[in-house]
Amino acid sequence: MTIWLPRLDHDGPRYRGIAEAIAAAVVEGELRPGERLPPQRRLADALGVTVGTVTRGYAEAERQGWVEARVGSGTYVRDDRAGKPPEFLAARRAEDGVIDLSLSLPPPHPLRAESLGRALRGIAENPELLQRAVAYQPDRGVPAHREQLAAWMARLGMPTEPDSLLVTQGGQHGISLALQALTRPGERIAADALTYPGLIGAARQAHLKLLGMPLTESGMDLDALERLCAQQPPRLVYVTPDQNNPTGACLGEAERERLAALARRHDLWLLEDGVQYLPEAERGTPLHHLAPERTLFIFSTSKVLAGGLRIGTLVVPPPLQDRIGAALRAQSWMVSPLMVEAVCRWVASDEGDRLLAWQTEELGERQRLARERLAAFAPRGRPHASNLWLPLPNGLRAAELLTVLERRGVRASSAEPFCVGSEAAPQALRLCLSAAPSREALARALDIIVEALREPPSLPWQTL
Missing domain, CATH: 3.90.1150.10 (Aspartate Aminotransferase, domain 1)
Known part of the structure; x- marks a missing residue:
């Protein structure tokens, strides 16, 4: 009997490729409602993967709603989706x-929409300001905007110089800019074994080899990172020192100093992500204060004001500023000055x-x-x-x-x-x-x- 075999065109983990192939087969009618999927061991042998990989693939497909496991019988394509277009749960709007x-x-x-509305009306009612807000701007952002954003970050307990700031289209854009400017395809970068999915996607897009460092209760396992550096240092280390996403683990002060020393000893770049905001009393010493010459710091309005604004900042060491600016020009020429002006007016007020x-x-x-x-x-x-x-x-x-x-x-x-x-x-x-x-x-x-x-x-x- 010929069994159904998935087409594994997925660049990531094989189990995710199996889940995506199941979804595609259901959409295309290759797998019909109520049809039984191949036994896990048989499919594993046919694909040349472990049984555990197939098990995880089936479990992910079930989580997404494509299949269901029946006790003692196997895994079947769900047949309760009549009249509903198949779709991934992650893409659905909340019912x-x-x-x-x-x-x-x-x-x-309510203050989020009200404050943004007042900021936008203030721009619309000022013809000169409105004209500037729709004109071309420097790639790093206009000095007045960078000064306002730096002043706001200082009030949040993140002091930095306006000249070191580059305005971005949110934290994800900051990650992409840093990877584009600092790495080449095929190079190795390191991050926590559990980390922000946006970093995983950006590394894949940049064709980088992403290495996962074990996590401890105090964040990244620096002993493991040091062993890696002794063998072949990565080009860059991505870290969220104040709270790992998703576990919330926080690097202690001694670990931060050790990480800064490791970066200097092995000539690593540090990409420090501070987008997941915490009040100042719950944050430690920023890495870009401990090793400013080799650390880029990412911040964004997404978790503070509103996710859809897509405005953030990237703190960049002076020798890198021209390179990062060139990367931004290559991607989008500039960040929308209209949205930057709206954010600056918002944060300049007490709202x-x-x-x-x-x-x-x-x-x-x-x-x-x-x-x-x-x-x-x-x-x-x-x-x-x-x-x-x-x-x-x-x-x-x-x-x-x-x-x-x-x-x-x-x-x-x-x-x-x-x-x-x-x-x-x-x-x-x-x-x-x-x-x-x-x-x-x-x-x-x-x-x-x-x-x-x-x-x-x-x-x-x-x-x-």
Whole structure:
């Protein structure tokens, strides 16, 4: 009997390629609703991969809603999608009643739209300013904008000189600019073994070899990094020292000094990401203060004002500024001055500071609420962070739990999107507490999560 074989055109991990191939086969009618997928061992032999790779691929396809595992029978294409176009869960808009904790967003507040509206109206009512806002600008941004953004960052406890700033189209753009300017295809870069998916995607686009460093409770395992440097130093190390995304691990002061010394000793570039905002009291000494000559620092309005603004900053050592500016010109010529002007007017008023003060207090309350409801499961996170890391009890699989939660009206993220390399993902969830529309909605979502965790006999992973 001829079995269905996926076409693995995926550049990333093989298990993700299997999941994408299943989705494509369902969309194209190659796999029909109710059809059984090949046994995992048989498919593994046919593809020349491990059984574990196929198992993870099937689990990812199930998480996305394409297939379902039936106890003692196998894995089948789901047949309950009649009248609904197949689509990945990540691409769907939240339906009514679904509490989405999968995206790291600022908590909703009416002041966001009101403040932006006032800033835009102020530009529209000033013809001279409006004309400047739609004219061509220098690649690094106009000096007045960089001065205002530097002043705002100083108020946030991130002092920097305006001349060192380059205005970007958000934090992701800052990552791409740094990789384009500092690396060449085929070179090695290092990051935490669990890290921001945007870095993983940018490294793949730049054809770089991304190496995952083990994580400890204090962030990146610097012993492992030092062993790597002794063999063949990477070109660049990407790090989120104040809170790893997704686990929330924080580098201590001694580790920061050691990392700066390692960078100098082995001639490494450091790419420090500070987009996941924390109040100053919860941050450590910035790497770009400890090793300013070899560190680029990324910041953005995304987690502070609004994600859709797509305005950020990149702190760049003087010798690199022309190179980074050239990379920006090659990509987009400049950042939209209209949006930069709107952001600058927003942060120059007291409304930005008031909004951030409210947000900090709100996130503190949401963290306390989540820690209280999930106390039995040892959640991890910083006191005023947007995200919470929830390791699952032994024997529970994140993919199946996500499926259960989705059916009960809660959306979250597993560790899979954050994994560097081919190491098995830990069984855990990242919960974006800030994304819930209210504390009341967050409390409902947390109750649903606790209920699912406390009902092991009814969950599919117990009988697989």
